[in-house]
Amino acid sequence: METPNNIANQKLPLQGAGGLLVVLGAGESGTGAAYLAKQQGYDVFVSDFGAISDKYKTQLSNWGIRFEEKQHTEAEILSASEIVKSPGIPDKAPIIKKIKEKGIALISEIEFAGRYTDAKMICITGSNGKTTTTSLTYHILKNAGLNVGLAGNIGKSFAYQVATEQFDYYVLEISSFMLDNMYKFKADIAVLLNITPDHLDRYDYKMENYTASKFRIAQNQTAADYFIYCADDPETIKGIAEREIEAQLLTFSIEKKVERGAYLDQQDLIINATLEHFKMSLNKLALQGKHNIYNSMASGITSKVLDIRNKTIRDSMEDFQNIEHRLEFVGKISGISFINDSKATNVNSTWYALESMSNNVILILGGVDKGNDYNMLKELVKQKVKSIVCMGKDNNRIHDAFEDDVDVIVNTSSASEAVQVAYHLATKGDTVLLSPACASFDLFESYEDRGNQFKQAIKEL
Structure with missing residues (x-):
């Protein structure tokens, strides 16, 4: 085993439990924070404004941690001594505004876990x-x-x-x-x-x-x-x-x-x-x-x-083998390569993906547009992309951005349809690249779900 050199590591003294700790959001981050808080002796309450997956409900129940879903009981949340917030909850959420107005300490899972x-x-x-x-x-x-x-x-x-x-x-x-x-x-x-x-x-x-x-x-x-x-x-x-x-x-x-x-x-x-x-x-x-x-x-x-x-x-x-959903080579059918880059949820990620491709790309774009500026993609699209397949509920901005740069832009409304259209547009030697430049939540649960549906659709070709 190799021994690294000594990096100074001045940690705060471990903090003991005190009062009610509320965790907002019951995904991987929130459920883990709740478990650690329970271990450290806190009274723990987990609140998720959305539905909690069965996996995390089972874990919380087994650990004896109180939780609620599809609502926020404000009286309980606002009585907390400290609140651990899921990173996905924006500051403009009504409950966050009320927490801040009351001056309750609001921290991330990283901050909380780092104490221990x-x-x-x-x-x-x-x-x-x-x-x-x-x-x-x-x-x-x-x-x-x-x-x-x-x-x-x-x-x-x-x-x-x-x-x-x-x-x-x-x-x-x-x-x-x-x-x-x-x-x-x-x-x-x-x-x-x-x-x-x-x-x-x-x-x-x-x-x-x-x-x-x-x-x-x-x-x-x-x-x-x-x-x-x-x-x-x-x-x-x-x-x-x-x-x-x-x-x-x-x-x-x-x-x-x-x-x-x-x-x-x-x-x-x-x-x-x-x-x-x-x-x-x-x-x-x-x-x-x-x-x-x-x-x-x-x-x-x-x-x-x-x-x-x-x-x-x-x-x-x-x-090293690259992670799933990041420029992941899925397979080759009829000489056409399929690459899953579903993790590209912004324009810059898609730029990096296109930059690493050779020419003759059928590019699958689209999803929840976060105010994207597609201009940075235009030169690479002109050089390398034959056709664009849109996969999202609203594709107008993609059409506006690239209608002068590629001959074919097609709208689709599912991963299966996008893969089938891309396959028919491609010829031997081409690459079908899913690199959406957008979030996935209009048609999919997550970028992982989007990537997995893409891979399943390729298997069904």
Whole structure:
């Protein structure tokens, strides 16, 4: 087992239970937080304004935790000493406004769970690439023999793992929604991959508000910690110039050589974050495409900071398999390739997907449009896309954006119909790419549901 170097980890003293703790939202995050709170001696009440899945209802019942669904009992919620909020609940929700008016502490699951572990925290955020980077970093650390957990926006709830496991490290994928209610939690290693417009409806349509949310990942860091960021990302560079970050700064770039971090030397990835440098040929990386070089750089720097051996990093980067629903190769039928990128819920993600494709793409777009600006896709669409298949209830903005760039734009209303239409539009050598650039909630339960229906439809061709 490899022993990482010592990263200072100044945690707050563990806080004991006190009074009623309410958890809003009974998904993976909320149910895990409820379990941890119960373990720590709190009186726990879970409230979900929507329906709770049978899986989580069974868990809450088995744990003896009170819960309600399809309503919020305000009298009970507003009597809480503290409230843990699901990241999916917006600040404009009526119950959140009332909680704030009453001055009750409102925190995220990450904030709550962080109180009850002294594990080292490797926290990864960004508009795009965070799930891949988090998974790759975890893969490297696991291969190095470290006792490490994977949580946040991925896998089992962080709080549930804190309650049931004894990990020395956590690799956490952290969204801006989680960061918004994070106050005293500290990342030992913070990674900010990029900042591009996303979820602006949650930030008063102001980019500076969204940027401020992302930079919360660096709050509470000390000079003994690390902040890893992309030197090629304009919003990140602008944000750093406007802030004082206490942590040691490490950068990565594919455009220039950096003093301390990661960069390209022709076809080699170089990491010079520590005294022992790392070098690897780009063509050996399991993850290909420009965006994945950035993801690999961020994971590589993190691994070097933790003193993981070069061979372990190299082997892990060679044999890593990408996550489900992120540029996932589904199969080939009649010489036509099918790729599931359902996790691309914003325009920038779809840009990255198209950037990694060769020509002759049948692109499946559409869903809940979050105020998308499709202009950044236009050049790639002109170069690489033969036809667009829309999969959503309202496709007008997609038609308006691309009607001059492709010959065929077809509307469909299900994954099955979209796959069948795309298959008939494609010829041998083409690629059918599901990369919607939109949220999934008009036709599907989640992006996972959308991706799974896409894959099932391919099986039925």
